[in-house]
Amino acid sequence: xxxxxxxxxxxxxxxRSRAASPVEALDALERRIATVDPVIxxxxxxxxxxxxxxxxxxxxxxxxxxxxxAIKDVLNVKGQPxxxxxxxxxxxxAPYDATAIARLRAAGAIPFGRTNMDEFAMGSSTxxxxxxxxxxxxxxxxIPGGSSGGSAAVVAAGExxxxxxxxxxxxxxxxxxxxxCVGLKPTYGRVSRFGLVAFASSLDQIGPFGKTVRDSALxxxxxxxxxxxxxxxxxxxxxxxxxxxxxxxxxxxxGMPREYFIDGIDPQVDAAVxxxxxxxxxxxxxxxxxxxxxTDYAVAVYYILATAEASANLARFDGVRYGHRAENxxxxxxxxxxxxxxxxxxxxxxxxxxxxxxxxxxxxxxYYLRAQKVRTLIRRxxxxxxxKVDAILCPTSPxxxxxxxxRTGDPLKMYLADxxxxxxxxxxxxxxxxxxxxxEMDGVQLPIGLQLIGKPFDEATLLAIGHAYxxxxxxxxxxPALPGAQV
Amino acid sequence: xxxxxxVRYTAQLARINLSEEEIATFQAxxxxxxxxxxxxxxxxxxxxxxxxxxxxxxxxxxxxxxxDWFDAATALSNAPRQAAGLFSVTKVVE
Numbered sequence: 001x002x003x004x005x006x007x008x009x010x011x012x013x014x015x016r017s018r019a020a021s022p023v024e025a026l027d028a029l030e031r032r033i034a035t036v037d038p039v040i041x042x043x044x045x046x047x048x049x050x051x052x053x054x055x056x057x058x059x060x061x062x063x064x065x066x067x068x069x070a071i072k073d074v075l076n077v078k079g080q081p082x083x084x085x086x087x088x089x090x091x092x093x094a095p096y097d098a099t100a101i102a103r104l105r106a107a108g109a110i111p112f113g114r115t116n117m118d119e120f121a122m123g124s125s126t127x128x129x130x131x132x133x134x135x136x137x138x139x140x141x142x143i144p145g146g147s148s149g150g151s152a153a154v155v156a157a158g159e160x161x162x163x164x165x166x167x168x169x170x171x172x173x174x175x176x177x178x179x180x181c182v183g184l185k186p187t188y189g190r191v192s193r194f195g196l197v198a199f200a201s202s203l204d205q206i207g208p209f210g211k212t213v214r215d216s217a218l219x220x221x222x223x224x225x226x227x228x229x230x231x232x233x234x235x236x237x238x239x240x241x242x243x244x245x246x247x248x249x250x251x252x253x254x255g256m257p258r259e260y261f262i263d264g265i266d267p268q269v270d271a272a273v274x275x276x277x278x279x280x281x282x283x284x285x286x287x288x289x290x291x292x293x294x295t296d297y298a299v300a301v302y303y304i305l306a307t308a309e310a311s312a313n314l315a316r317f318d319g320v321r322y323g324h325r326a327e328n329x330x331x332x333x334x335x336x337x338x339x340x341x342x343x344x345x346x347x348x349x350x351x352x353x354x355x356x357x358x359x360x361x362x363x364x365x366x367y368y369l370r371a372q373k374v375r376t377l378i379r380r381x382x383x384x385x386x387x388k389v390d391a392i393l394c395p396t397s398p399x400x401x402x403x404x405x406x407r408t409g410d411p412l413k414m415y416l417a418d419x420x421x422x423x424x425x426x427x428x429x430x431x432x433x434x435x436x437x438x439x440e441m442d443g444v445q446l447p448i449g450l451q452l453i454g455k456p457f458d459e460a461t462l463l464a465i466g467h468a469y470x471x472x473x474x475x476x477x478x479x480p481a482l483p484g485a486q487v
Numbered sequence: 488x489x490x491x492x493x494v495r496y497t498a499q500l501a502r503i504n505l506s507e508e509e510i511a512t513f514q515a516x517x518x519x520x521x522x523x524x525x526x527x528x529x530x531x532x533x534x535x536x537x538x539x540x541x542x543x544x545x546x547x548x549x550x551x552x553x554x555d556w557f558d559a560a561t562a563l564s565n566a567p568r569q570a571a572g573l574f575s576v577t578k579v580v581e
Contacts, residue, residue: 095561188541202540231547232540300524311501318502320576325567335577337504349503350513354520356501357492367524372537374530379538412519428541456542 003028005479008067008161008215015060015067022055022066025161026112029068033159036482041134042144042154044073045081045114054110062108064222069104070160072151073114074121075206076195077101080111084197085129086119088317088324088343098195099230100164100206100223107222115150115163119345120314121171121199123147124417127408128347135404137179137480139444142401145175145417148209152179155209156447157482162219163209168200169302170396170421172207173433177396177449180435180478182210182466186220187456188428189234192227200309201232203302203425212476213434213467217241220459236457244460245467249283252465254452255290255389260420266399272437272448273395276469280393283468290389292381297374298423299415304358304371305426310348311355317343350411375426382427386455391465395420396433396449400441420451430454434466435475447475492521 003011003025014020030048037043051068058066076082076094078101083089101111118128126134126149134149136142137157144153148165152175155163165172167185176183184207191206198204208219221242226235256277261270277287319325319339326342329335344352358367385392398419407414424431436450450469454462470476494514498505505513559572568575 092565095557095564189544228549232542232544234542234544294530297527297530300527303520304524304527315502319567320574321562322565323567329577332577332579333502336502337499340502341504344503346509346513349498349505349509350517352501352503353494353497353513354492354517357497357517360497360500367527369537370527370530370532371524372539373532373535374527375538376535377530377532379541411516412523415520426538426541 004032004158006161007211008218009212011067011161012064015065022058022060022110023052025066026051026055026068026110029159036157037159039135039140039482040137040153040157040159041132042115042150042157042159043070043113044083044085044116044131044150046112047080050079051110051112058110059108064104064218065108066110067108067161068110068112069219070113070115070151070154070163071101071111072117072148072163072165074117074166074197075101075164077111081114082197084120085117085131086343086345086348087130089322090324092322096195099192099227101195103223109222113160115148115154117150118147119348120197120310121147121166121168122310122347122351124170124174124414125407126150127404128345130345133404136401137482138446139401141403142446143178143404145178145397145401147171149175151209152176152181152183155179155181155211156480158479162211162215164206164219164223165209166196166204166206167425168203168306169425170418172209173396173421173431173449173451174418176209176433177451178401178447180447180480182213182216182432182434182476184208184216184220184432184459185424185430186224186459187430189232190236190430190457190459191223192230192233194227194229198313200306201313202309203306205425213463213470214242214245216432217245217463239460241460241463244464247464249280249285249465249468252285253389254280254285254287254391254393254465255385256287256393257290257292257295257385259292259295260394264398265395266439268439269395269397269399269448272439273393273450276436276450277393279469279473283472288389290385290392292385292423294374294377294381295423298378298426299419301371301374301378301426302422303354303415304367305375307351307355308359308368309355311352311359314348314352347411378423379427382429390455390461392453394451394453396451400439400446400448424453429456430459430462432462432466434470436473437475492517
């Protein structure tokens with residue numbers, strides 16, 4: 001048996017019964033990585049020696065005891081690089097653990113490996129990585145989604161049992177959908193962002209990738225909860241998210257927003273999501289139509305608010321305290337101007353410039369303030385819909401994975417890849433993507449993601465609804481055919 | 488209203504030098520993005536309060552108590568330039 005093909009839950013059982021050791025679990029991953037990562041390029045860095053030392057000393061009685069977890073290169077793990085896949089942070093070594101990492105460690109997990117991403121989490125394909133692109137495990141000529149494309153790809157390819165990512169406008173759910181794994185964006189405030197390199201602070205949230213809903217729930221158990229070091233984290237009680245997974249769906253109401261089933265959505269995606277709705281009816285749930293009338297404005301609101309916040313957050317990269325610094329600056333302006341020219345890639349520059357513009361004198365009211373007001377209307381849409389339903393059911397992405405290079409010259413088209421995930425971040429609700437079928441494109445089978453959106457702080461219901469679907473469908477058991485890897 | 492984002496000027500405000508080629512490319516791309524976000528002008532926002540955070544929290548305080556954190560050497564460990572236990576910066580005043 002190849003341990004690397006196990007789910008986190010299955011691995012945990014083996015570790016607890018001593019049928020396998022944490023070092024064996026790690027070595028199995030390392031063998032898989034050696035075979036497939038030369039094609040996938042999901043990892044930017046690994047410290048096998050350090051991880052093996054932690055594995056040898058792991059307490060397998062803990063909830064995640066001895067389980068290696070892949071970490072998006074945006075979260076600080078003490079002693080490891082944290083570069084956000086940016087040249088400006090090349091050589092940076094994290095001097096502390098993010099709270100989510102400290103909590104993973106407290107649960108016995110081993111933060112192992114840094115996964116690739118769009119630079120500073122800005123992108124939907126991982127092609128904006130300042131290091132290199134990551135391939136989709138189902139078709140290496142296609143993108144894995146983004147920005148957490150590395151985390152999604154390594155989980156889908158069996159190079160990780162589970163992973164952490166971050167989601168500002170869909171950066172966990174969209175790559176999970178395109179790679180065929182589970183990705184959860186918790187409620188804004190559920191997981192502390194202390195130690196997460198900030199992109200857009202009113203939207204960013206850390207969340208898990210898993211091969212199954214249960215695996216994602218296990219990770220959420222470990223990382224959730226109030227943290228005095230993040231003043232936006234909320235002191236809500238944290239239930240055991242695995243305890244209610246098996247509840248039955250009788251009486252559950254799922255809303256299908258009419259604005260999410262539109263022209264331009266791939267017909268195979270549309271059909272798979274509608275089929276999922278039918279399946280839910282067979283499980284006892286009731287499907288109702290709901291309306292989120294301001295959906296069409298979400299992408300515009302997002303690209304004003306997220307870039308505005310990014311322009312402020314990324315001002316810290318000034319070549320003084322950390323990161324790249326231009327050589328021999330003539331004066332202070334030259335120091336800043338060249339440091340940031342040399343350090344940032346094109347998408348980051350574009351977004352900082354756009355964000356600077358929408359905040360600048362004379363344009364603030366027309367863009368930033370107006371976008372904040374439309375955000376209020378988007379939040380109200382969700383609040384009203386959730387008076388009628390327990391969760392919203394819709395596609396995660398309007399289409400399966402697209403070809404590498406197809407959109408890199410057209411930022412607006414790339415932004416529209418997140419059309420179904422962005423509103424959730426603006427409203428703050430939790431959302432999850434679950435495999436719900438396959439689309440055939442050019443003779444290749446590509447995964448399709450079903451998105452479920454829940455009420456704030458009700459991840460337990462969201463996970464239960466996802467689990468019921470997953471366990472009664474075959475999609476989560478299918479694995480990509482990769483060179484040299486056992487399926 | 489036609490978009491007025493001047494990439495050359497705004498990049499200076501953002502302290503990012505750009506090549507002439509980048510200025511031309513970004514100008515065309517961001518003009519398109521600004522055209523797209525103009526659609527927000529169609530929305531009636533009269534009487535609508537702005538939302539700054541998805542889950543509103545106000546006045547978060549904690550005790551102002553000292554605690555162990557970085558020592559100076561750790562704080563300096565990623566500095567591109569340092570001298571005498573301090574960050575070394577480019578000259579600000581002549």
